[in-house]
Amino acid sequence: MIIKKTLPAMLLAASVSLASAMPASAQEYMFTYSKLYTHMKQNAKEGHDDVKVGFFFLDPVSQQLCSIEKAWMEKEEHYEELKISPSNEVIVPLDSNLRSANPLVFVHTPDNQQCDFSMVVMTKEAMEGEVSYKQVESLLPQMQVMLEQLGGMFASWFTPDVTGVTLEFADNLNSSIKLSSGETKAIVDGKVQVALAELGEGGTMTLPEATIRVLPYIPKEN
Structure with missing residues (x-):
């Protein structure tokens, strides 16, 4: 559990936000491994080989990813430092033995x-260069299933449809992607959303550089 404050999980357009975590100190956040495991176990299920659950920290004002200075697990005399990806994802190992031991994660x-x-649903691999309609099409049902699994029983009844992908780039990139139709879409502050329908069957999009995250895109309701 998240120390100090816990809110129910919510399905969002590009993420599943577990909670607005309150720091145990000015910069230290603390969780129990078992609570993270509950969501991480989706990564071991069949049917979504190209997507996974990822753990991040987000600035609620700028909506940009926070830098992770350090992360680790500990219980009594045992200590293990956790890896941080270049995109500031906290890499927590999936291990049933750790679930039983239930160390604290800092x-x-x-x-x-x-x-x-x-907590977000994201692709395991970055996108770069020319990306085809078929590549994006294959991701959407996988993202949909994982979002529904994370939402629990009856989630399929109210989870909105994933219609495309949200592409995120490093360093608040301001640029554009080019569609094979001749149109362009602006990347603003490192983010752009592309619906599968915008690519068109057989179409492609060309990215200016590799993504740091690829998340589901669910259009906001009017």
């Missing part, structure tokens, strides 16, 4: 920045 973020814990 994460340090910059002390001058409030960050929210964010």
Whole structure:
């Protein structure tokens, strides 16, 4: 569990936000491994080989990813430092033995920045260069299934349809992607959303650089 404050999980357009985590100190966040395991176990299920659950921290004002200074697990005399990806994903190992031991998981973020814990459905691999309609099409049902599994029983009744992908790029990139139709879509502050229908069957999009995250795209209701 998240120490200090826990809110129900919510399905969002591009993420599943577990909670607005409150720091145990100015920059230290603490969780129990078993609670993270409950969601991570989706990564071991069949049917979504190209997507996974990822753990991040997000600045609630700028909506940009927070830097992770350090993360580790500990219980009594046992200590293990956790890896942090280049995109600031906290890499927590999936291990049933750890679930039984249930160590505490600690994460340090910059002390001058409030960050929210964010659990997202994302692709395992980055996208770069020319990306085809078929590549995107194959991801959508996998993302849909994982979102529904994370939502629990009856989630398939109210989980909105994933209609495309949200592409995120490093360093708040401001650029554009080119569609094979001749149209372009602007990348603003490192993000752009592309619906499968915009690519068109047989179409492609060309990215200016490799993504740091590829998340589901669910259009907001009017």
